[in-house]
Each structure stands twice: as C-alpha cells, then as structure tokens.
C-alpha cells in the first residue's frame with residue numbers, strides 16, 4: 001500500500017516505524033519535509049484525502065497535534081492510538097484512515113506493533129502492560 005508518513009522529530013521510535021513500513025513492502029510517501037506538526041499533519045491528511053496514499057501515519061511528541069491537524073482535512077479520520085487494541089478498534093469501529101502515534105511515549109517495537117495492526121486491520125491481543133516496562137528500560141529520555 002501507499003502510506004503517507006511524517007514526524008516532527010526523529011528518534012528510535014520514528015526510525016523503527018519508518019523502517020517497518022518499508023520492510024513490510026509499503027511505498028512510503030513523505031508529503032512534507034517541514035518539522036512543524038500542524039503542517040505535516042495536514043499534509044499527510046491531504047495525501048490520504050486526495051487518494052495519493054491509502055493510509056497515513058503521523059507522529060509527534062504526543063501524537064495529538066498531528067492527529068488534530070490531519071483531522072481538519074475533510075475526509076480524514078485520524079486516530080491517536082497507544083496500543084494495538086485501540087489501533088484495531090480505530091479501523092473496525094471508526095474506519096480511521098490516519099494513525100497518529102506519540103514518538104515520546106511508545107517504545108519502538110510497540111509503535112511498530114500498533115502500526116502493523118492498524119494497517120492490517122487485524123485485532124491482536126498482546127500484553128499491553130509490556131509497553132510500560134519497555135519504556136522504563138530505555139536510555140532515551142521520554143518525558
């Protein structure tokens with residue numbers, strides 16, 4: 001699939017998500033180079049709304065700002081997800097077409113799992129408490 005992706009900062013979590021998208025065989029569209037989250041959220045939303053991308057993935061510190069910016073584009077249903085159940089529900093119950101992730105509060109492997117579930121639309125049942133434990137083991141400051 002074609003996935004529009006943008007993040008307003010870079011760390012191991014954004015790198016992991018972007019690498020996953022490419023390794024999973026998706027064509028990763030980068031519709032904006034700006035680091036300003038309002039612009040990049042809107043750009044990803046526009047790419048999805050215009051049909052250039054099948055889905056969008058936006059990342060910022062909290063995920064909230066990019067979700068809000070994307071959701072201002074008509075036709076966009078951006079969902080902020082922090083675990084796979086939320087991500088699966090966003091597809092199943094909200095027909096979400098943009099996934100918003102916090103790059104500060106999600107461990108890389110958790111962010112990848114969430115993205116994988118969102119794009120596949122398949123519900124998973126992992127031990128979500130593992131995310132908290134993984135964050136505590138990380139060297140990078142996340143607060």
Ligand SMILES: O=C(CO)[C@H](O)[C@H](O)COP(=O)(O)O
Nearest residue numbers: 008060061062063064065066
């Ligand atoms: O999480 C965010 C918005 O929801 C941003 O990543 C965070 O606010 C940092 O960006 P800026 O310094 O431009 O405000």
